[in-house]
Amino acid sequence: MSLPKGLAEEVSRNLVMVARLIDEDPEQAYAYSRIALRLASRVAAVREAAGFAAYATQKYSEALAEFRAAKRMTGSVELWPVMADCERGLGRPERALAMAGEPEVQKLDKAGQVEMRLVAAGARRDMGQLDAAIVTLQSPELASNSVQPWTARLRYAYADALLAAGREDEAREWFAKTVEADKDGAMDASDRLAELDGVEFVDALGGDEPDDIDIDADDEDDEQDAAEVAAAERAADQAEYYDEDDEEYEPLEGSAAEADVDVTDEIAVVEDEDDVRDRDKA
Numbered sequence: 001m002s003l004p005k006g007l008a009e010e011v012s013r014n015l016v017m018v019a020r021l022i023d024e025d026p027e028q029a030y031a032y033s034r035i036a037l038r039l040a041s042r043v044a045a046v047r048e049a050a051g052f053a054a055y056a057t058q059k060y061s062e063a064l065a066e067f068r069a070a071k072r073m074t075g076s077v078e079l080w081p082v083m084a085d086c087e088r089g090l091g092r093p094e095r096a097l098a099m100a101g102e103p104e105v106q107k108l109d110k111a112g113q114v115e116m117r118l119v120a121a122g123a124r125r126d127m128g129q130l131d132a133a134i135v136t137l138q139s140p141e142l143a144s145n146s147v148q149p150w151t152a153r154l155r156y157a158y159a160d161a162l163l164a165a166g167r168e169d170e171a172r173e174w175f176a177k178t179v180e181a182d183k184d185g186a187m188d189a190s191d192r193l194a195e196l197d198g199v200e201f202v203d204a205l206g207g208d209e210p211d212d213i214d215i216d217a218d219d220e221d222d223e224q225d226a227a228e229v230a231a232a233e234r235a236a237d238q239a240e241y242y243d244e245d246d247e248e249y250e251p252l253e254g255s256a257a258e259a260d261v262d263v264t265d266e267i268a269v270v271e272d273e274d275d276v277r278d279r280d281k282a
Contacts (some may be wrong), residue, residue: 002042002043003040003043007039007040010039011036011039011040011043011046014032014033014035014036014039015032015033015036015045015046015049017029017032018032018033018036018049018052018053019049022052022053022056023056026053026056026057027057029053029056030053030054030056030057030059032053033046033049033050033052033053033054034050036049036050037050042073044069044070044073044074045070047066047067047069047070047073048066048067048070048079050066051063051064051065051066051067051069051070051079051082052082054066055082055085055086055089058089060086060087060089060090061086061090063082063086063089064083064086064087064090067079067082067083067086068083071083077104077107077108077112078108078109078112080099080102080104080105080108080112080116081108081112081115081116081118081119082115083099084096084099084100084116084119084120084123085119085122087099088119088122088123088126093122093123093124093126093127094123094127096119096120096122096123097120097123097124100116100117100119100120100123110141110148111148111149111150114139114141114150114154115150117136117137117139117141117154118137118153118154118157120136121133121134121136121137121157121161122157124136125161125164130161130164130165131165133161134158134161134162134165137154137157137158137161138158139154141154142154142155142158147180147181147183151181152178152181152182152186152187152189153187155174155177155178155181155189156174156175156178156182156187156189158174159171159172159173159174159175159177159178159189159192160192162174163192163196168196171196172193172196172197175189175190175192175193175196176189176193179193
């Protein structure tokens with residue numbers, strides 16, 4: 001609303017493209033975000049969109065700068081968890097942990113607090129503190145039976161941490177709980193669960209050839225069949241086009257008709273043996 005109408009429309013179009021492409025083509029989304037940023041760098045929504053586009057392309061330093069700018073403009077702390085995750089991306093997990101203990105976390109809504117917990121657990125894992133990561137994820141939100149937008153991600157992170165710590169039975173249980181919460185199938189919890197159970201998926205429509213099949217022989221048969229089909233097609237073409245009584249008659253290129261060759265010259269006549277003996281006696 002702070003921009004002139006024409007400029008506002010142009011910026012809006014670029015932001016829409018960022019939103020559409022950020023999951024499927026993050027590099028292209030990033031390019032659109034740079035255009036919007038060049039046009040309206042003093043708009044908080046533009047700085048935030050540019051931050052997420054940079055984050056999606058793993059440009060963490062740039063993303064962090066944009067998120068900080070958006071936070072200064074709006075005074076909101078909702079970007080705090082993703083800012084902490086940028087610190088992880090920059091190889092500074094200790095800074096992410098420090099941010100998890102800041103007063104800003106208490107100002108986050110429930111979804112933001114869960115996100116911050118996920119980031120903190122990830123930072124613990126970055127530092128090789130698996131047991132601490134598991135403890136960080138243990139919370140009322142994890143124990144709750146109600147399914148919220150964050151439930152599947154929280155359960156998955158907990159199951160993955162348990163598996164990394166060698167606690168396979170518990171990991172299996174939580175991957176199964178993740179499947180229950182992941183209604184959209186956005187996560188690969190079912191695959192992880194099948195892997196733990198030793199289940200292998202086989203492609204029923206394809207696969208390797210059986211050992212007892214002579215593939216070379218099959219190839220030769222296929223070539224022979226193809227040659228026979230081609231010969232039959234050529235014969236059909238000749239039968240179709242070599243009717244000189246037809247006004248639309250067209251001889252095939254390189255055909256016997258075009259070369260004016262008597263095809264009967266190549267026919268070998270085989271006589272009956274009795275006829276040959278009688279002729280010789282005569």
